[in-house]
Amino acid sequence: MSKRVVITGLGTVTGLGVGIDALWGGLLEQRRAVSPIRAFDAGGFACSLGCELPEDFKVSQFVPKTYRKATKVMARDTEIAVASADLAARDAGLFTRGNAGEGQAVTYAPERVGAHIGAGLIAAELNELTSALVNAKGDDGKFDYHKWGREGMGHLTPLWLLKYLPNMLACHVTIVHDAQGPSNTITCNEPSGLLSIGESLRVIQRGQADMCFCGGADSKMNPMGFLREVYSGRLTTTMNDNPSQAVRPFDAQASGAVPGEGGGIVTLESEETAKARNASVYACVLGFGASQTVNPGKRNLFPDEHGRGMVSAMSAALREATISHDAIDLIVAFGCGHPDYDKAEHAALCSIFSDRLAAIPVVAVRPFIGNCGAGGSAIDLCVAAKAIKEQTFPPSINRDHPLPGMLGNAPARQSDIRHVLVCTTGLGGQNAALVLGRA
Amino acid sequence: MASPTPRIVVTGLGWVTPLGHDIETVWQRMMRGESGVSATTRFDASTFPTTFSAQVKDYDFRSCVKDPAIHEGVGHNTAYALGAAAQAWKLSGLEKLGNSFDRTRLGIYLGSGEGSLDFDNYVAANLAGFDDATQTIQGKAWARAATALMTPVREVEQEPNMPLSHLAMEFDAQGPAYNCLTACAASTQAIGEAMMILQRGDADVMLCGGAHSMIHPLGVTGFNRLTALSTRNSEPTKASRPFSADRGGFVLGEGAGMIVIESLDHAQKRGAHIFAEIAGYGSSADAYRITDMHPEGRGPMASMRQAVRNAGLSIEDIDYIAAHGTGTHENDSTETRAIKNLFGDHAKKLAVSSVKSMFGHLIAAAGAVQLIACCLAMRDQTAPPTINLDNPDPECDLDYIPHKPRKMTINACLSNSFGFGGQNDSLALRRWNT
Numbered sequence: 001m002s003k004r005v006v007i008t009g010l011g012t013v014t015g016l017g018v019g020i021d022a023l024w025g026g027l028l029e030q031r032r033a034v035s036p037i038r039a040f041d042a043g044g045f046a047c048s049l050g051c052e053l054p055e056d057f058k059v060s061q062f063v064p065k066t067y068r069k070a071t072k073v074m075a076r077d078t079e080i081a082v083a084s085a086d087l088a089a090r091d092a093g094l095f096t097r098g099n100a101g102e103g104q105a106v107t108y109a110p111e112r113v114g115a116h117i118g119a120g121l122i123a124a125e126l127n128e129l130t131s132a133l134v135n136a137k138g139d140d141g142k143f144d145y146h147k148w149g150r151e152g153m154g155h156l157t158p159l160w161l162l163k164y165l166p167n168m169l170a171c172h173v174t175i176v177h178d179a180q181g182p183s184n185t186i187t188c189n190e191p192s193g194l195l196s197i198g199e200s201l202r203v204i205q206r207g208q209a210d211m212c213f214c215g216g217a218d219s220k221m222n223p224m225g226f227l228r229e230v231y232s233g234r235l236t237t238t239m240n241d242n243p244s245q246a247v248r249p250f251d252a253q254a255s256g257a258v259p260g261e262g263g264g265i266v267t268l269e270s271e272e273t274a275k276a277r278n279a280s281v282y283a284c285v286l287g288f289g290a291s292q293t294v295n296p297g298k299r300n301l302f303p304d305e306h307g308r309g310m311v312s313a314m315s316a317a318l319r320e321a322t323i324s325h326d327a328i329d330l331i332v333a334f335g336c337g338h339p340d341y342d343k344a345e346h347a348a349l350c351s352i353f354s355d356r357l358a359a360i361p362v363v364a365v366r367p368f369i370g371n372c373g374a375g376g377s378a379i380d381l382c383v384a385a386k387a388i389k390e391q392t393f394p395p396s397i398n399r400d401h402p403l404p405g406m407l408g409n410a411p412a413r414q415s416d417i418r419h420v421l422v423c424t425t426g427l428g429g430q431n432a433a434l435v436l437g438r439a
Numbered sequence: 440m441a442s443p444t445p446r447i448v449v450t451g452l453g454w455v456t457p458l459g460h461d462i463e464t465v466w467q468r469m470m471r472g473e474s475g476v477s478a479t480t481r482f483d484a485s486t487f488p489t490t491f492s493a494q495v496k497d498y499d500f501r502s503c504v505k506d507p508a509i510h511e512g513v514g515h516n517t518a519y520a521l522g523a524a525a526q527a528w529k530l531s532g533l534e535k536l537g538n539s540f541d542r543t544r545l546g547i548y549l550g551s552g553e554g555s556l557d558f559d560n561y562v563a564a565n566l567a568g569f570d571d572a573t574q575t576i577q578g579k580a581w582a583r584a585a586t587a588l589m590t591p592v593r594e595v596e597q598e599p600n601m602p603l604s605h606l607a608m609e610f611d612a613q614g615p616a617y618n619c620l621t622a623c624a625a626s627t628q629a630i631g632e633a634m635m636i637l638q639r640g641d642a643d644v645m646l647c648g649g650a651h652s653m654i655h656p657l658g659v660t661g662f663n664r665l666t667a668l669s670t671r672n673s674e675p676t677k678a679s680r681p682f683s684a685d686r687g688g689f690v691l692g693e694g695a696g697m698i699v700i701e702s703l704d705h706a707q708k709r710g711a712h713i714f715a716e717i718a719g720y721g722s723s724a725d726a727y728r729i730t731d732m733h734p735e736g737r738g739p740m741a742s743m744r745q746a747v748r749n750a751g752l753s754i755e756d757i758d759y760i761a762a763h764g765t766g767t768h769e770n771d772s773t774e775t776r777a778i779k780n781l782f783g784d785h786a787k788k789l790a791v792s793s794v795k796s797m798f799g800h801l802i803a804a805a806g807a808v809q810l811i812a813c814c815l816a817m818r819d820q821t822a823p824p825t826i827n828l829d830n831p832d833p834e835c836d837l838d839y840i841p842h843k844p845r846k847m848t849i850n851a852c853l854s855n856s857f858g859f860g861g862q863n864d865s866l867a868l869r870r871w872n873t
Binding site: 149206294429 | 482483484485486487488506509542543546547553559562563565566568569571574575576577578579580581582583585586589590591594595597598599600601603604607608611612613614615616617618619620621622628632635639641656657660661662663664665666722723724725726727728729730737738741745858859860861862
């Protein structure tokens with residue numbers, strides 16, 4: 001028998017603030033973090049909207065004093081992951097090397113703690129890099145390889161490369177919290193966060209760890225990361241003057257996505273050890289599924305219109321949970337707000353839930369916090385876990401004209417929530433789905 | 440009662456490496472102790488601290504795929520992945536199953552790196568958008584230059600999940616699909632996790648491995664700044680010197696390794712040829728420092744111990760270890776210490792070698808080509824050599840199979856990969872006696 005696994009801590013850093021309470025409160029109040037980008041002048045792009053973290057976000061508040069120096073080699077993505085993990089540990093009431101006071105025992109033996117954290121393609125900080133590149137300008141003003149090799153590259157800090165390796169999110173987290181168990185870095189674009197949580201689930205189920213930090217983090221709020229989002233062909237270009245209405249998942253007038261930055265990390269524990277330490281539990285993880293979309297016509301950059309891959313991931317998660325779709329009371333969907341993605345996801349949901357879809361809230365957080373890349377689907381899971389714990393549906397917004405057979409706009413409301421289905425897809429066509437049950 | 444854990448076997452192998460693009464040619468060259476290292480030609484590296492690398496030569500993915508059009512514009516990583524996977528697929532004989540093979544039961548788990556940076560255009564855009572007075576990028580000027588110079592296809596193809604996406608299209612693989620990028624440990628980890636997926640019964644067949652190329656100006660710059668690369672510019676073929684006292688860093692390589700794995704039952708029912716059994720997998724984190732390995736090799740010991748135990752073997756059963764063996768001072772002495780700490784007296788009885796002495800370091804793809812070498816070593820009962828081991832290091836005092844391959848009994852072996860930042864993975868293999 002594989003072990004039962006529960007969620008005991010949530011850590012989120014999003015445009016709605018630091019911590020799960022800030023995110024949850026912001027959702028209930030229907031606040032949107034979508035606005036013109038502050039970090040750089042995006043006026044040269046057809047879309048100039050984004051979702052940025054509050055300006056006072058500082059990673060140094062989330063690492064022990066002894067590790068502050070290391071924050072200098074952290075990219076923004078890594079900062080978000082480190083902060084999210086710290087929040088998740090505290091929320092779970094765990095003591096680790098990272099937060100235990102002097103003489104205070106850590107909760108878990110280090111080799112029983114794993115870390116599975118999804119990451120994006122981290123963009124190099126352009127001011128830093130270009131300050132070095134200008135030293136290799138030739139007489140014609142163009143980049144000169146010879147000059148770069150001889151003197152230019154010396155202007156880059158020696159540890160420059162280490163800032164941009166995607167596994168640094170997980171590595172810094174393992175060092176801060178002394179997590180010596182299995183560790184992995186999933187790099188599958190948007191599904192990375194949820195796939196990473198699936199990896200931790202398997203590791204705990206097969207007994208290779210008792211607790212894992214898992215999820216993902218990403219930031220597209222820099223020129224290069226943003227350009228790649230523009231080039232993915234998924235952004236809205238018609239809503240620059242109307243940020244609060246810009247992202248419209250499952251709405252007939254949806255025109256595209258808005259990129260953001262953020263992270264979500266959960267503490268996943270074996271039910272046995274969580275009970276033994278009297279941990280407060282958000283939810284049980286009952287089932288997980290992963291799959292691949294094959295849509296050569298669009299080179300897997302967009303899903304096929306039937307959302308076949310999403311159907312098989314959701315079916316696998318329901319199968320493992322040994323529940324039928326009748327037992328699902330809330331769906332936290334990808335809902336990025338691009339019509340092709342939304343239609344495929346809608347088709348997939350229709351195929352699983354048929355007529356019942358009209359009775360189940362399908363919630364999407366991207367109108368509030370944007371598409372946070374590799375972090376997004378982990379944030380989705382955090383919202384799902386909070387919803388089941390609070391027995392409250394988060395609101396649905398910007399859905400004045402819902403796709404057929406789907407609920408439209410709705411405020412948050414209390415309700416009986418037995419199970420939540422979280423599903424996601426993304427650029428490149430990987431899919432993941434997860435079923436949560438009550439604690 | 441739970442049913443017994445299924446045994447997982449390798450039924451297909453393929454690689455694209457600096458020593459060639461098919462299994463047997465490359466293996467023969469390894470048996471002759473050849474080096475794939477030479478002057479870098481991908482870009483003008485003549486004034487870089489390191490002027491050489493182990494490049495893949497004379498390779499074009501178009502001859503390996505059904506429809507080259509859907510793969511146009513891919514990065515080197517995906518191009519190599521397609522060629523390696525095509526070899527593995529062919530050897531596996533799965534194509535013969537035709538429509539009876541449910542492709543939702545075919546999964547992919549890769550440990551691939553990012554695609555090829557569009558360096559010249561990227562640099563030109565950055566210089567055009569840079570304001571010298573404030574030393575900052577001006578958003579609008581940068582956006583204008585960047586959108587004029589850089590193309591959507593080349594940018595999207597840099598996403599690390601693109602090799603996975605292209606293999607899925609090529610083989611219509613609709614099962615569980617993952618890419619992990621745990622630096623140099625990635626493809627060993629991918630194979631280990633693919634094995635776990637099969638053991639859970641979530642797929643019937645997994646295509647797994649990795650692909651990577653960091654042979655581009657910023658890749659070499661990054662490693663040069665870390666002083667991780669050998670700078671033996673006068674003798675490129677001698678530059679990769681794992682375990683030698685005068686080793687001076689690793690040699691950057693590129694390529695891909697792909698294998699097909701499935702449960703023993705599934706392989707036997709369809710009469711597949713079996714190369715080896717993947718018997719155990721271990722994963723750990725040093726949780727020590729971003730820049731250094733734990734001095735006692737704590738993480739590597741944990742991953743090797745788990746792999747041996749997971750395979751149901753004891754440490755005395757291990758005959759050969761395909762080492763991570765990068766040729767950096769720190770890795771080789773730490774790996775040696777970890778092997779000695781874990782294996783005790785048996786450390787002196789087993790043999791260790793590093794194929795990176797010949798290929799260079801394929802970074803994310805390194806573990807997969809190493810694992811393929813292990814499969815061939817068990818098939819031929821001959822271990823590949825560590826070339827360039829001219830000056831033994833007192834800190835590295837194991838049997839590293841210097842210079843020439845060795846005929847020996849290999850019933851079980853380990854393959855190690857340790858990533859920058861401290862993620863470690865090991866796989867245990869068992870010989871398949873037909």
